[in-house]
Amino acid sequence: MSSINQIPVIEAKRGNPLSKVFDELVRFCRSRSLFILHYCTGCGAIELPPAMTSRFDMERLGIQPMVSPRQADILLITGYVSIKTLKRVILTYEQMGSPKYVIGICSCTVNGGMYWQSYATAKKLDEYMPVDLYIAGCMPRPEAVIAGLQQLMNRIQSGEANSWEDYFRNYDYYLGNQQKLFGDNWQTPTDIITEAKHYNLMGEGTFGEHTRLLEQHQKPLEALDMRLGHNLKEPTE
Amino acid sequence: MAPMELILELTLMPLIAFLVGMMMVLMMRRIAAKIQRRVGPPLLQPLYDIVKLHSKRTQISHGLIHDIGIIMAMGGYIAAETLLPVPGMNGIAEKGGIITLLYLMMIPSLGLALGVGQCANPNGSIGIARALTAMLAYDIPLVIVIFGVAYAAGTTNLVDIIAQQQAGGFAAWGAVEMPLLAIAGLIAMHASLGKQPFEIYIAPAEIATGPMVEMSGKYLGGLFVMQCFQLYTTSVLYVSLFLGGGTTWFDFLLKSFLVLAIPVSIAYLFPRYRTEDLLRLMWKWPVMLGLIGVAFVL
Numbered sequence: 308m309s310s311i312n313q314i315p316v317i318e319a320k321r322g323n324p325l326s327k328v329f330d331e332l333v334r335f336c337r338s339r340s341l342f343i344l345h346y347c348t349g350c351g352a353i354e355l356p357p358a359m360t361s362r363f364d365m366e367r368l369g370i371q372p373m374v375s376p377r378q379a380d381i382l383l384i385t386g387y388v389s390i391k392t393l394k395r396v397i398l399t400y401e402q403m404g405s406p407k408y409v410i411g412i413c414s415c416t417v418n419g420g421m422y423w424q425s426y427a428t429a430k431k432l433d434e435y436m437p438v439d440l441y442i443a444g445c446m447p448r449p450e451a452v453i454a455g456l457q458q459l460m461n462r463i464q465s466g467e468a469n470s471w472e473d474y475f476r477n478y479d480y481y482l483g484n485q486q487k488l489f490g491d492n493w494q495t496p497t498d499i500i501t502e503a504k505h506y507n508l509m510g511e512g513t514f515g516e517h518t519r520l521l522e523q524h525q526k527p528l529e530a531l532d533m534r535l536g537h538n539l540k541e542p543t544e
Numbered sequence: 545m546a547p548m549e550l551i552l553e554l555t556l557m558p559l560i561a562f563l564v565g566m567m568m569v570l571m572m573r574r575i576a577a578k579i580q581r582r583v584g585p586p587l588l589q590p591l592y593d594i595v596k597l598h599s600k601r602t603q604i605s606h607g608l609i610h611d612i613g614i615i616m617a618m619g620g621y622i623a624a625e626t627l628l629p630v631p632g633m634n635g636i637a638e639k640g641g642i643i644t645l646l647y648l649m650m651i652p653s654l655g656l657a658l659g660v661g662q663c664a665n666p667n668g669s670i671g672i673a674r675a676l677t678a679m680l681a682y683d684i685p686l687v688i689v690i691f692g693v694a695y696a697a698g699t700t701n702l703v704d705i706i707a708q709q710q711a712g713g714f715a716a717w718g719a720v721e722m723p724l725l726a727i728a729g730l731i732a733m734h735a736s737l738g739k740q741p742f743e744i745y746i747a748p749a750e751i752a753t754g755p756m757v758e759m760s761g762k763y764l765g766g767l768f769v770m771q772c773f774q775l776y777t778t779s780v781l782y783v784s785l786f787l788g789g790g791t792t793w794f795d796f797l798l799k800s801f802l803v804l805a806i807p808v809s810i811a812y813l814f815p816r817y818r819t820e821d822l823l824r825l826m827w828k829w830p831v832m833l834g835l836i837g838v839a840f841v842l
Contacts, residue, residue, distance in 0.1 A: 334596035339586075361581040369589055374752045376758035377604065382595075402758040405602040488755070506602055 330466075335381075337406065338370040338463040341456070344379030344403070346396055349386015351413040351446045358449035370456060376402040381459075384432060386446075387415035387422045390488055393429045397485060400436050400474075407471045408439040408459060412452065417441050423435075434484045437470035448537035475503040476510025483517040492524050553633045554626050555706065558773075560778075561625040564797065565772025566590040569739040573810045579812045597765030604760045606663045613659020614759075620651025621773035628780050631701050631790045641700040643692055649736075649777060652770060653663050653679050656755050663758035669756015674819055675738070675745035681823045682735035682742075685830035689729040693718055693785050693837040706789035718786035724837030726786045726820060728830040731804065732777050735826055739811035742826075760786070779804040 323329075345355055359365050359372060373379045376399045388396060398407065411432045414420040419430035432438050439462070442455040462468040474481060478499050487491050500518060503509050569590040571674065577584025605611055627640040654673055658667040696718075697705045709716050716776040719726040745754045756767055779800040783789060787803065790796020817825065 333595065333599040336592045337599065340589070340592040341598040364577070364582040364584075367583040367584050369585060369592055372749045375757045378753070378756065378764055386814055402604075404600045406600070501736060502602065523706055 312426065334464055334466055338460040341368075341370045341381050341408075341460070342373040342379045343370060343381040343383050344376055344399070345383040345385060347400060348392050348396075349383050349413060349415060353387030354412075354446050354449050354452060355383070355385065358452050363453055365453065365456070367513075368453070368456065368460070369510075373470075377404065379403055379475045380406070381408045381410055381456075383410050383412060385412045385448055386418050386431045387413075387420060387425075388432060389425075389431055391427075393435060394489060395474050396479050397435060398495055398497075401495055403497065406463075406468070408468055409436055409457065409470075410455065411438050411441045412444075412447060412455075414443050414445050417443055420445060429488065435481060435488075437473040437481075439468055440472050472508055474510035475499065475506070475511035475513060478503065479512050479515030479517050482521060485516070486517055486520065491520055494521060494525055496528060499526055548666055551635075553635050556629060557628070557633055557635050558622045558625040560630065561621075561628075561776045562769065562772055564800070565776040567772075568775040568779070568801065568804055569768075569772055573809050575805065579809070588608045590768070594765050594768050595596050595707055596729075597768060598762045600738065600761035603762055604758075605763070606758065609662045610659045610763070613655045613657070613662070614763050616655025616658065617652040617770050618766055620648055620655060620771070621770060621777055623651075624648040624777050625773065627702070628777065629706060629784065629789065630780070631793050631796050634703050638703050642694060642700075642702055642705075643700055645702070645781070646654065646687070646690065647694070647779075650679065656767075659763075660755045660758070661704070667751045667753075667757045668755055670751050671745045671747070671757065672684070674747075674751075675755060677824060678735065678738065678744055678789070681826035682732045682830075684817050685728050685732040685826060685834050686736065688724050688831060688834035688838060689732060690785070692722060692725045692834065695838070696722060696841045700808045703782055706784055709788035710791060714788075717788045720839060722786075723835055724833050724840065728834035728837060729782060729786060731824070731830040731833075733803075734807035734810065736778055737774065737783075737807055739807060740816045741814040742822055743811075743816045744822055747816065775804060776800070 345352065347355070354521060357363055363518065365371070370381075376382075376403075380403070381394075386395060399448060400407070409432070411417060415422055416432040416438075419425070419428055422428040429435065440455055440459050440518055442449055442451055447455075482493075482499075500513065503513055565588075570585065570587065573589065574584040604623055608677050624645055626635040626715065627645045629637040657672045657676060660672045691707065694700045697708055699705065705718075709718060714720065738744075738746060745751075746756070747754060751757070756764060782803050783796070783799045787799045790799060
């Protein structure tokens, strides 16, 4: 998936003539109300407070910060992603409710940036999850961040920002890349394949050799122990 | 009253409450923006948020009780709206009275506790434990205040309380006759809104919005709707008890928005208290003011 345009978009058939108006309204509301979860991994995080506070004020565009992945629509990755961080980023991404959008800020998310030679850094973010928008720069100014977010708003309104479906339709590709980094027994608490089946988001790339590998060792999900101070198990185990 | 008319009123009152509540949410966010020298959200922002949250493709439920909890949280307030008289419409306020209203206003917190309990998120559990502690803190001054007002009016019927205040004009307003109770009521109302400095159970930086932490999509949307009702219920109850209700819609809305603007303006100037400080503060000052106010009334 080198380009977002290659993602197949399957139009659902809708019988009701009002459904088009309704879809239009929903898309408009989605574009005007964006809750961001900023996963501040690197130096790009420093550009977000000015973008949110009085100088550039993102709230006038309906964008506001949220603190939990469940509530958020946008995952902002602001800077380099080390392999250990990437695990958390993927867990966070999978917990978000669709439609969800990923924005990579800074050149580190595009190609590794100045950490290109590092052994512990994931170079390209879009190998591990579908990225809607990159905002390049080292670091991009708040104006650039807001311009990028406005571009995303336009794409959502016109119905083009569907790359979250790609994670379900081509899960095998993303899982393969994740397994390459984290080892063959990588498993996240969110069962993407069941979710894809449930929401009718299956594609040709949902299954493949990597998902077969996952199914071999996949453990069923259990409720976490509610005791505080208890050594919680790492989800990767 | 004809049954059809009653059904119409019972449908209209929560709907009006929802619309006014959305404007109150907008006012709250605009005031926050003005205090922080920002522009603030556009006019229909609360509506966009609610429509967007309900139109999420994947809805993550944690089980039946989670679903029912959100319904309880909204339903408690929707039931409370039918007991709050607005100009021209009394609903079932004459039959219910303030005591029923007080009970109904506690249901949302309990519903939220049920729903959050099933999410099995430690942040949520801590948040809801704090929310119930906060309820314990502000309910005692609130009950004292409501007892004082009801004793002075000689009735627990909200329609009669409003009628008495309107008959006597400005001098008969609860806030003029019982200023101490009015001040105690304002503090209790501020705490019941859960805004800073009494924001112990949301606390985004500490427990990740507490009860809301596992809510996504329509569940969070339900809580956004609940917030609209919460703002409306709290301010209209205060207006009914102390500011003579409203003779016209203009009068009524002006008073409710002004009353709500006081705690909201204070809220964004302060950080928050810890739980024990909140309890100490709420059980000391508003209770003391309320008891002195009740002593004057008796």
